[in-house]
Amino acid sequence: MSIRVGIVGISGFxxxxxMRLIAGHPSFELVYAAGEGSAGRRLVELFPGxxxxxxxxxxxxxxxxxxxxxxxxxxxLPTGSSAEGLARVPAGVKIxxxxxxxxxxxxxxxxxxxxxxxxxxGQTRVANPGCFPVATLNALAPLLAGKLIEPGNIIIDAKxxxxxxxxxxxxxxxxxxxxxENLQPxxxxxxxxxxxxxxxxxxxSGGKADGLVFTPHLVPMxxxxxxxxxxxxxxxTQQCLDTARQFxxxxxxxxxxxxxxxxxxxxxxxxxxxxxxxxxxxxxVMAMGVVDNLGKGAAGQAVQNANLICGLPETAGLEGxxxxx
Numbered sequence: 001m002s003i004r005v006g007i008v009g010i011s012g013f014x015x016x017x018x019m020r021l022i023a024g025h026p027s028f029e030l031v032y033a034a035g036e037g038s039a040g041r042r043l044v045e046l047f048p049g050x051x052x053x054x055x056x057x058x059x060x061x062x063x064x065x066x067x068x069x070x071x072x073x074x075x076x077l078p079t080g081s082s083a084e085g086l087a088r089v090p091a092g093v094k095i096x097x098x099x100x101x102x103x104x105x106x107x108x109x110x111x112x113x114x115x116x117x118x119x120x121x122g123q124t125r126v127a128n129p130g131c132f133p134v135a136t137l138n139a140l141a142p143l144l145a146g147k148l149i150e151p152g153n154i155i156i157d158a159k160x161x162x163x164x165x166x167x168x169x170x171x172x173x174x175x176x177x178x179x180x181e182n183l184q185p186x187x188x189x190x191x192x193x194x195x196x197x198x199x200x201x202x203x204x205s206g207g208k209a210d211g212l213v214f215t216p217h218l219v220p221m222x223x224x225x226x227x228x229x230x231x232x233x234x235x236x237t238q239q240c241l242d243t244a245r246q247f248x249x250x251x252x253x254x255x256x257x258x259x260x261x262x263x264x265x266x267x268x269x270x271x272x273x274x275x276x277x278x279x280x281x282x283x284x285v286m287a288m289g290v291v292d293n294l295g296k297g298a299a300g301q302a303v304q305n306a307n308l309i310c311g312l313p314e315t316a317g318l319e320g321x322x323x324x325x
Contacts, residue, residue, distance in 0.1 A: 131297025224263030
């Protein structure tokens with residue numbers, strides 16, 4: 001079975017990662033690529049290592065009213081850039097939006113694929129979670145659903161590689177000179193991912209996510225996200241681990257580990273690693289989550305969601321091992 005797919009935002013990091021995964025997918029056929037600055041160039045000019053069958057594909061200027069016949073469109077555009085254009089895509093084309101414009105928007109399913117895979121079936125419009133939220137929420141979901149922690153006053157300390165900022169922009173923080181040998185917090189108190197995480201915490205727990213604190217930090221590595229989360233609860237470490245293993249027992253991509261996870265474990269993959277440490281006497285539960293921000297945090301989960309909405313095996317095209325070292 002050949003499913004015709006397209007990517008808009010092909011030259012960005014998320015779009016390029018989606019291209020890489022689709023190129024090796026057993027059912028997806030990339031027939032359309034679109035961009036702005038890259039329009040008119042062949043795919044091989046952007047990605048010299050692209051498979052020969054895709055090398056001659058010419059990047060088109062993004063025009064939702066001039067699409068070829070497609071089954072699925074992946075949109076990897078900066079937040080604020082996709083809503084208007086995607087609203088004009090024909091209803092018969094399924095869309096997975098890797099960007100941030102449609103998370104918890106009416107008519108769009110929130111694609112937290114490892115937690116709510118059954119909710120993707122039959123959907124035609126899916127909003128991918130952000131990279132920080134998926135690392136955080138995959139770690140928190142078992143604890144919230146199992147009532148092991150309180151949903152309020154959760155503190156999230158997050159670290160990300162610089163590719164999480166995308167390929168565009170001229171902010172010197174994301175240059176080599178600005179990020180090498182440096183560690184810097186940003187997006188304090190009002191980060192764009194806060195509403196998304198708070199809403200999901202409340203959905204999972206049935207309570208209120210009052211007092212949520214999220215602080216991301218930029219670290220000098222290319223890709224990877226690690227979150228360390230502090231919550232209130234009386235559970236033991238073993239109870240947290242056992243609850244998570246039961247919660248994710250039939251999930252292909254979530255690994256529950258006894259030892260704290262590392263970003264290298266997930267590099268180049270769609271895997272999500274979670275672990276826990278708890279001290280009941282201090283009413284403290286620590287949850288840890290790791291993903292590749294371009295894999296599970298973006299294109300990997302987008303392909304996973306596309307598999308689900310197309311009725312394919314969830315793991316199709318995503319079973320490659322992480323890159324090590």
